[in-house]
Amino acid sequence: MTGSRAAAAQQEPAGRMPRVLVVDDEPQLVRALTINLRARKYRVDGAHDGATALQLAAARRPDVIVLDLGLPDMDGIEVIEGLRGWTRVPIIVLSARHTSDEKVDALDAGADDYVTKPFGMDEFLARLRAAVRRAAPADAEELVVRTDTFTVDLAAKKVGRDGADVRLTPTEWHVLEVLVRNAGRLVTQVQLLHEVWGPAYGTETNYLRVYMAQLRRKLERDPAYPRHLITEPGMGYRFER
Amino acid sequence: MTGSRAAAAQQEPAGRMPRVLVVDDEPQLVRALTINLRARKYRVDGAHDGATALQLAAARRPDVIVLDLGLPDMDGIEVIEGLRGWTRVPIIVLSARHTSDEKVDALDAGADDYVTKPFGMDEFLARLRAAVRRAAPADAEELVVRTDTFTVDLAAKKVGRDGADVRLTPTEWHVLEVLVRNAGRLVTQVQLLHEVWGPAYGTETNYLRVYMAQLRRKLERDPAYPRHLITEPGMGYRFER
DNA sequence: CGGGCTCGTCAAGGCCGCGTCAAGATCGCC
DNA sequence: GGCGATCTTGACGCGGCCTTGACGAGCCCG
Numbered sequence: 001m002t003g004s005r006a007a008a009a010q011q012e013p014a015g016r017m018p019r020v021l022v023v024d025d026e027p028q029l030v031r032a033l034t035i036n037l038r039a040r041k042y043r044v045d046g047a048h049d050g051a052t053a054l055q056l057a058a059a060r061r062p063d064v065i066v067l068d069l070g071l072p073d074m075d076g077i078e079v080i081e082g083l084r085g086w087t088r089v090p091i092i093v094l095s096a097r098h099t100s101d102e103k104v105d106a107l108d109a110g111a112d113d114y115v116t117k118p119f120g121m122d123e124f125l126a127r128l129r130a131a132v133r134r135a136a137p138a139d140a141e142e143l144v145v146r147t148d149t150f151t152v153d154l155a156a157k158k159v160g161r162d163g164a165d166v167r168l169t170p171t172e173w174h175v176l177e178v179l180v181r182n183a184g185r186l187v188t189q190v191q192l193l194h195e196v197w198g199p200a201y202g203t204e205t206n207y208l209r210v211y212m213a214q215l216r217r218k219l220e221r222d223p224a225y226p227r228h229l230i231t232e233p234g235m236g237y238r239f240e241r
Numbered sequence: 242m243t244g245s246r247a248a249a250a251q252q253e254p255a256g257r258m259p260r261v262l263v264v265d266d267e268p269q270l271v272r273a274l275t276i277n278l279r280a281r282k283y284r285v286d287g288a289h290d291g292a293t294a295l296q297l298a299a300a301r302r303p304d305v306i307v308l309d310l311g312l313p314d315m316d317g318i319e320v321i322e323g324l325r326g327w328t329r330v331p332i333i334v335l336s337a338r339h340t341s342d343e344k345v346d347a348l349d350a351g352a353d354d355y356v357t358k359p360f361g362m363d364e365f366l367a368r369l370r371a372a373v374r375r376a377a378p379a380d381a382e383e384l385v386v387r388t389d390t391f392t393v394d395l396a397a398k399k400v401g402r403d404g405a406d407v408r409l410t411p412t413e414w415h416v417l418e419v420l421v422r423n424a425g426r427l428v429t430q431v432q433l434l435h436e437v438w439g440p441a442y443g444t445e446t447n448y449l450r451v452y453m454a455q456l457r458r459k460l461e462r463d464p465a466y467p468r469h470l471i472t473e474p475g476m477g478y479r480f481e482r
Numbered sequence: 483c484g485g486g487c488t489c490g491t492c493a494a495g496g497c498c499g500c501g502t503c504a505a506g507a508t509c510g511c512c
Numbered sequence: 513g514g515c516g517a518t519c520t521t522g523a524c525g526c527g528g529c530c531t532t533g534a535c536g537a538g539c540c541c542g
Contacts, residue, residue: 088375100363107367112375113354114368122341126348127355134329134353134375157427157476169529170475205488206532213490224490233488233539410518447521450500457501465501474528475499 018132019043019060023053023079024068024094033066036121050074054082062089064131069095069106077109084110090131094119145180147228147241150219152180159219166218171196175211176219179229179239188236212237259373260284260301264294264320265309265335274307277362291315295323299396303330305372310336310347318350325351326418327384327395331372335360386421388469388482391460393421400460407459412437416452417460420470420480429477453478 020042022033030046037044045060047053050071057065065083069076080091092113093106103114113127143154150161157173159166168176174196179187189208193201201207212231216223230238261283263274271287278285286301288294291312298306306324310317321332331353336343344355354368384396391402398414400407409417415437420428430449434442442448453472457464471479 100361103364104367107364107371110374112371114364120341123344123348123355126345130348130353133351156425156479157473158425171530173476204531207530209489209491210531213492216490231489412519445520446499448519450502451520454501454503472500 017041017043018063019045020128021045021047021053021056021060021062021065023047023050023066023071025049025070025072026068029068029094036125040125048072050076050079050082053079057083057087057089063135064090064092064128066092066094066128067111069093069097069102077105080106080109080111088135090135092127092131145183145241149221149228152176154180161219168215168218172211172215172218175208176215176239179237183239183241186232186236186238192236208237258282258284259304260286261369262286262288262294262297262301262303262306264288264291264307264312266290266311266313267309270309270335277366281366289313291317291320291323294320298324298328298330304376305331305333305369307333307335307369308352310334310338310343318346321347321350321352326398329376331376333368333372386424386482390462390469393417395421402460409456409459413452413456413459416449417456417480420478424480424482427473427477427479433477449478 020037022030022037022044023046024030024033025048027048030048034044034046045056045062047056048071050073053065053067053071056062067076067079071079076093076095080093083089083091090112091110092115093111094115094117095102095106096117098116106114112131115124115127145152145154150159150166152159154177157177159168159173159176175192178192178195189205190202192208193204197204197207212229213223216226216229220226220229228240230240232238261278263271263278263285264287265271265274266289268289271289275285275287286297286303288297289312291314294306294308294312297303308317308320312320317334317336321334324330324332332351333354333356334347334352335356335358336347337358339357347355353372356365356368384394386393386395391400391407393400395418398418400409400414400417416433419433419436430446431443433449434445438445438448453470454464457467457470461467461470469481471481473479
């Protein structure tokens with residue numbers, strides 16, 4: 001039991017594929033971290049300066065940000081403050097400077113952790129896991145999508161309508177989930193089939209017809225004239241809130 | 242500029258007088274930290290061993306716990322696990338050991354930060370502030386969950402029904418705990434198996450069937466029609482209060 | 483105007499998953 | 513070493529879910 005502890009926790013991040021933003025002006029380090037993190041099933045974005053970092057943080061909504069303080073265009077502290085203006089995403093600071101003041105300033109500006117270079121990859125990854133784990137529930141609260149007719153809670157995997165819960169079968173939920181996660185965007189038939197039934201499927205569009213009909217019957221006010229689960233003839237389906 | 246920034250943030254903790262639990266077997270260190278923290282308007286409790294630490298953590302409900310790993314009565318990791326069974330309070334580990342494995346194990350067991358002795362007081366205090374700040378809003382978790390039929394006390398690890406205690410086996414409790422901690426949310430079968438039986442398990446859904454039945458028999462008013470321990474066919478289970 | 487394609491609807495059948503029960507294996511305590 | 517509690521494992525029946533096929537309607541294009 002004691003032995004399996006480390007092995008168990010290390011194997012994979014808790015949620016499915018957390019997103020990491022790595023910010024460092026050394027391309028080498030970004031590359032090394034990216035490779036290491038991708039191998040561990042993280043989705044990784046990289047940035048080489050503060051401006052790009054702030055932009056990517058807003059666009060990609062990472063679950064954790066790894067930030068080097070020595071950036072070419074702005075002070076690292078400013079980046080932290082820029083982020084803390086609108087998000088509580090965990091920030092792990094990397095820095096070559098060991099002085100106490102640096103650490104204190106970064107932490108007080110809103111950083112969550114401070115790792116000095118050079119660092120051990122194992123320890124770094126453990127601190128990353130700790131940061132992601134900690135933030136998990138705060139992030140999960142915002143995953144509720146509402147329409148005028150029904151409500152989809154992606155975290156709880158629950159669908160509500162007129163105050164009561166709507167019962168969905170596993171496949172129904174899976175289809176709905178894919179559509180809602182791509183709200184407003186068109187989802188191809190092949191895309192849906194791959195995601196829900198697996199990569200071996202791609203032509204069984206009749207499955208989709210059946211399940212879209214069931215979803216509409218359960219969720220739409222008038223299933224004959226769907227307002228949220230919309231067919232894009234010849235292409236796929238789209239969820240519109 | 243840099244100087245004023247640190248001074249501004251350092252002056253006082255964000256909330257009003259956060260409570261700190263300091264756990265270390267060296268009385269000197271406990272005394273030193275206590276004095277330092279009291280001077281900065283923290284309320285401080287001290288403990289010299291793991292058993293006392295767990296007891297005080299439940300009794301005083303600190304906002305952050307500072308934990309030395311080298312305790313006389315139990316392994317530090319066990320203390321972390323004991324705490325994480327019922328609370329998400331930030332844990333900052335202090336340790337004289339520098340090995341990477343120690344850090345990784347502590348962090349993966351649920352610690353939030355790891356500081357190696359000897360450490361600078363400024364940096365330590367900054368990490369403490371970061372931990373308290375981060376946890377501030379997440380404090381809203383409940384330790385006693387009630388339904389119309391039974392009551393689950395996550396801190397005491399006890400279940401009550403009609404005034405009397407209900408006896409649960411360790412595995413029964415573990416399953417219930419995971420479900421209650423995710424109250425309202427769907428918990429996947431794989432998620433439950435990983436959490437209770439370990440990462441090697443993932444397909445043994447018959448375990449779940451057996452234990453869900455036992456829990457329902459002990460807790461539900463009408464086990465044939467469960468109102469709180471609900472099955473989501475094909476997906477998992479959900480605790481609904 | 484008609485043919486072909488795509489989409490929506492419905493119903494039936496097979497299969498899988500869940501609940502239940504009970505017996506065997508294992509663990510821990512005295 | 514024995515005993516009780518707990519965990520594991522297997523069998524069985526049933527309900528519900530997925531699959532599949534047939535059919536009609538709408539649309540585009542020839």
